[in-house]
Amino acid sequence: MRLFAPFSNFFRDNYPSAERLGVPVARWRASLYRTVFETNTQVGKAFERYLTLAIVLSLGVVIAHSVPAISAGWRGSALRGLEWVFTLAFTVEYLLRLVSVRKPWRYALSFYGIVDLLAIIPAYLAIFFPDAQYLAAVRALRLVRTFHIFPALRGFLDEYLMLGRALQASVRKIFVFLSVVAVLVFVMGTLMFVIEGPENGFTSVPTGIYWAISTVTTVGYGDLTPATSVGRFFASVMMLLGWGVLAVPTGIVGAEISRSAGTRARLKGVDCRMCGEDRHEGDARFCRRCGTRLLPLAAPAARPPAAPAQQPAGMHQPAAEVE
Incomplete structure (x- = not known):
């Protein structure tokens, strides 16, 4: 449907690839980019695994905080403290993603950048609207991106x-x-x-x-x-x-x-x-x-030609080949 075409084109055209975001020239920023964006390196994979674990734990904290029997007393204060720890960690991660690319606005306006921003906004809104902290459940959308690791x-x-x-x-x-x-x-x-x-x-x-x-x-x-x-x-x-x-x-x-x-x-x-x-x-x-230009698949190794079968001794040749 053409009504939804601009939205689908927007998310597709703003995919946070290396060509769109721009890999920085500075060595420390390039190293930071490989850590927070690339998942084909050991450091990048480890970062995504710890990030996935933090997302799952933060969702558990949001769920536990909504249960009155769990959030009563000192446990509620501890859960609020954990929620702020996760929020500050995700905020630092979001800022590192912006710093590690040469075109930060393209990441901020991409689908994944918007989801990352929505994952940290509810905690700050909860300062003025306490029930807004439960909107942090939007962090579950970030789990889809980490499936490939x-x-x-x-x-x-x-x-x-x-x-x-x-x-x-x-x-x-x-x-x-x-x-x-x-x-x-x-x-x-x-x-x-x-x-x-x-x-x-x-x-x-x-x-x-x-x-x-x-x-x-x-x-x-x-x-x-x-x-x-x-x-x-x-x-x-x-x-x-x-x-x-x-x-x-x-x-x-x-x-x-x-x-x-x-x-x-x-x-x-x-x-x-x-x-x-x-x-x-x-x-x-x-x-x-x-x-990105696709590299062709490696051609399968050519099978060596089969050696002609040797005829057993004493076997007569066809009449056409006999002189």
């Missing part, structure tokens, strides 16, 4: 990317489907308002639409129920339609996933040496994500 999780990252591509390819169809559902719930909600009326709880058209949405999605909170025979008939129709409503988007996305899985075999098995992208067409010469 663990061999056991690389397959999960590929599946995440496949699901994302399937959803992107299904946006237009899902939008059409949701527009049909919106018209359906509007009509049915209005009819229920006319049929049931305020005396049965349907005090307005928006209330009827709310009932129609909760019914067609098979949620059924039970706070609004039809009391007349005609209203119950339409409610039964809405319940039956709900089964079909749930099946349609599942089939749309499932078809796109099957199509994506079917084309995997036709993709070139070349990994980009800069960003690690491995989904390239068979005739691709440059990376589809960062534009």
Whole structure:
């Protein structure tokens, strides 16, 4: 859908690759860049592993702080102290990423840069709005970027990317489907308002639409129920339609996933040496994500020609070869 094209192009064009960010010339900044950005070195891998551990622990602290039995008394103070330790560590990490590149604004405006910034803002907002500290759960988005450093999780990252591509390819169809559902719930909600009326709880058209949405999605909170025979008939129709409503988007996305899985075999098995992208067409010469030239696969070693079979002694040659 063209409405979402600028957002997808923005995230793709602002991917924090070495070409876009610029590797600094200064030795200490270049060493810092290899540590915080590159994961193909031992130092970079160790940094990403410790960063992943810190993210997981900070999420655990946020969860524990929301439990009254755990956050009461001195334990609450300890959890708040740990939360500030993680926040300061992530703040330093974010600043190091900005310092270690020649074009820091490109990183700050990239998708990963925005996620890194959103991971530290809630703690500072909690100074003025205490409940804002729970918004630090956005740090979970950072875990997706660190999947590729663990061999056991690389397959999960590929599946995440496949699901994302399937959803992107299904946006237009899902939008059409949701527009049909919106018209359906509007009509049915209005009819229920006319049929049931305020005396049965349907005090307005928006209330009827709310009932129609909760019914067609098979949620059924039970706070609004039809009391007349005609209203119950339409409610039964809405319940039956709900089964079909749930099946349609599942089939749309499932078809796109099957199509994506079917084309995997036709993709070139070349990994980009800069960003690690491995989904390239068979005739691709440059990376589809960062534009780096792809190195061709090593040609398989040629098999030596087989030696001609020797004929056993005493075996007669064909008549055409006999002089």
